[in-house]
Amino acid sequence: MSELLTRITQELESLGEQGLLRCRRTVSRKPGGWCEVDGRRLRDFASNDYLGLSLDPRLIASAREAAAEYGAGSGGSQLVVGRSPWHARLESRLAQFESREAALLFPTGFAANVGTITALAGPGDLICSDRLNHASLIDGCRLSGAEVYIYDHDRLAELESCLSTAKQNRRKLIVTDGVFSMDGVVAPLPELCSLADRYSADLLVDEAHATGVFGRRGRGVAELLGVEDRVAVRVGTLSKAIGSAGGFVTGNRLLIDWLWNRARTQIFSTAAPPAACAAACAAIDIIEKEPARRERLFSLSQRLRQGIAALGLETVRGGQGPIVPVILHAPRSAVLVARRMEEQGFLVGAMRPPSVPAGTSRLRIGVMAVHEAEDIVDLLDALEKATTAELAV
Ligand SMILES: *Cc1c(COP(=O)(O)O)cnc(C)c1O
Numbered sequence: 564m565s566e567l568l569t570r571i572t573q574e575l576e577s578l579g580e581q582g583l584l585r586c587r588r589t590v591s592r593k594p595g596g597w598c599e600v601d602g603r604r605l606r607d608f609a610s611n612d613y614l615g616l617s618l619d620p621r622l623i624a625s626a627r628e629a630a631a632e633y634g635a636g637s638g639g640s641q642l643v644v645g646r647s648p649w650h651a652r653l654e655s656r657l658a659q660f661e662s663r664e665a666a667l668l669f670p671t672g673f674a675a676n677v678g679t680i681t682a683l684a685g686p687g688d689l690i691c692s693d694r695l696n697h698a699s700l701i702d703g704c705r706l707s708g709a710e711v712y713i714y715d716h717d718r719l720a721e722l723e724s725c726l727s728t729a730k731q732n733r734r735k736l737i738v739t740d741g742v743f744s745m746d747g748v749v750a751p752l753p754e755l756c757s758l759a760d761r762y763s764a765d766l767l768v769d770e771a772h773a774t775g776v777f778g779r780r781g782r783g784v785a786e787l788l789g790v791e792d793r794v795a796v797r798v799g800t801l802s803k804a805i806g807s808a809g810g811f812v813t814g815n816r817l818l819i820d821w822l823w824n825r826a827r828t829q830i831f832s833t834a835a836p837p838a839a840c841a842a843a844c845a846a847i848d849i850i851e852k853e854p855a856r857r858e859r860l861f862s863l864s865q866r867l868r869q870g871i872a873a874l875g876l877e878t879v880r881g882g883q884g885p886i887v888p889v890i891l892h893a894p895r896s897a898v899l900v901a902r903r904m905e906e907q908g909f910l911v912g913a914m915r916p917p918s919v920p921a922g923t924s925r926l927r928i929g930v931m932a933v934h935e936a937e938d939i940v941d942l943l944d945a946l947e948k949a950t951t952a953e954l955a956v
Pocket residue numbers: 671672673674676697699740744769771772800801802808809810
């Protein structure tokens with residue numbers, strides 16, 4: 564065996580011993596918050612399809628029509644031939660939806676973060692990045708070559724002292740998730756906006772888990788917290804509540820022109836298929852017209868949080884919205900409890916390092932607006948049974 568394969572074999576064995584090995588499985592997602600795994604029908608509490616839109620007939624019909632007219636693939640980057648009428652339509656729809664001057668599509672949300680951060684900051688600049696930020700923000704920071712300062716959002720005095728001692732003429736960018744994807748906690752955007760104003764920094768908010776979910780009109784945490792006009796760069800994904808695929812940035816016209824010219828992940832990567840854009844357009848219509856989905860999602864999530872507290876299980880304090888963690892600490896405990904949940908008919912995520920910090924492995928329960936109130940009751944029952952039995956460590 565080559566040296567490379569020998570080393571990989573050892574490292575895979577070591578991941579296995581730590582309970583960190585991940586297996587691949589096939590899931591068929593079904594309407595109404597169901598899915599099929601290994602021929603069994605399960606309640607899907609593991610997806611990010613919070614509004615249940617990915618299986619909505621209106622999105623599917625819209626995607627089907629666009630594919631019939633413009634093809635299965637986009638044929639190239641937006642810059643060359645990949646910008647179909649649906650890409651143009653979706654960009655103006657997104658700008659209008661978020662009340663920004665302009666929007667730019669990226670192949671994925673991951674690409675949007677990496678491409679945007681590397682286009683906005685470079686060597687000599689300073690990026691302040693929340694410790695719990697998503698991997699794509701982290702990778703964007705690393706790749707930019709800027710100095711990166713990691714802060715904790717519950718200790719903003721430290722962030723302030725970093726910003727106040729940074730040289731005046733340095734370009735400063737603060738980057739944060741709108742809602743932290745493993746904790747379900749919202750970022751302190753008003754405080755971050757004030758710090759950005761005071762120290763001439765710009766704020767980038769990644770609304771991946773918040774678009775379509777948070778805020779009265781579903782525009783995200785910036786809307787919820789009343790700071791939409793103070794956030795310079797808003798990143799979103801079409802792949803979560805919007806139920807399709809692709810990423811986007813909204814902001815002022817100059818920002819978008821700059822990213823169009825400089826964001827390498829959209830210049831050198833094939834645009835999302837037209838069908839994905841058409842589905843996303845249909846989703847935004849639904850998000851605007853059917854606020855009841857959001858209300859239902861929040862009331863189901865609230866019930867789940869209360870039930871988890873009543874069971875005496877550990878969660879993350881201050882959470883809101885559909886991401887509900889149950890902290891189990893050891894990776895093996897998370898995997899074991901997730902398996903017991905599955906035996907009882909519920910698919911939930913078992914999150915382990917590197918997705919979460921060491922010692923905080925957890926179940927990540929994702930509520931959907933298409934779930935029923937009694938699903939939450941049954942889920943809590945199953946959770947009680949799954950966690951009262953012995954937990955492996
Ligand atoms: C999922 C996610 C992304 C990436 O979006 P994709 O469209 O799936 O590539 C970016 N940021 C956060 C916070 C996410 O949770």
